[in-house]
Amino acid sequence: MRSIFLKEINSFFSSIVGYVAILIFLVACGLFLWIIPDTSILDYGYATLDRYFSTAPWLLMLLIPAVTMRSFADEFRGGTIEWLSTKPLRDTDIILGKYFAALALVVFALLPTLIYVLTISSLSAVAGNIDTGGIIGSYIGLFFLAASFTAVGVFCSSTTSNQVVAFLVALFACYILYSGFEALSKIPAFTAGIDYYLSMVGMSFHYESISRGVVDTRDVIYFTSLIVLFVSFTRLSLNRRTWDTAKQD
Secondary structure, X not given: OHHHHHHHHHHHHOOHHHHXXXXXXXXXXXXXXXXXXXXXXXXXXXXXXHHHHHHHHHHHHHHHHXXXXXXXXXXXXXXXXXXXXXXXXXXXXXXXXXXXHHHHHHXXXXXXXXXXXXXXXXXXXXXXXXXXXXXXXXXXXXXXXXXXXXXXXXXXXXXXXXXXXXXXXXXXXXXXXXXXXHHHHOOHHHOOOHHHHHHHXXXXXXXXXXXXXXXXXXXXXXXXXXXXXXXXXXXXXXXXXXXXXXXXX
């Protein structure tokens, strides 16, 4: 798994695509947080990062599929997946190596945003008068959300050899899982009690719950289960492709 992890990291940073994806994410964060009036903290007038944490999931929804789209699609297109299968590696090792590499890159992109905490603290009318618990909880929620998006993206990449298709499918899947169920719960036909349970299926419900500053075990279990589920789906997808290849041979 370690060799796959290092291979993926080196491959990502050996091309300009990796740097551009991270740069676009950070620039977009800066624009939404400080420049665009509707989401600007300066126009909001309160020393809080709530607007950043409400915008970040949508930006991650674009960044993560861009990071994960080549995970397996590139291997299928180049025919190197057969080379990997000859190595003394289990499918789980390959999947987890690629998954943790993609997640590490996303975390690397999130780290520079920690400077926003210092900026908000210095802009506060009373120095240091910020909701530290809420910010820590929101970053924990953002990490779990990113980890789940990454698992979805890696799975989508394992279903096709086309990187663009992998990006679009992952983008759509992340959108549905994040806000699709929340939107469904607001349909009048589902307002008789089932709306609450529908919203609980979506990521946004649990992300917002953790963002309040209280890390509930149920939210952690939800995100962990989602990650395990899509990693398992990825393994099934790889097994299916291996089986199909064996039948053709």
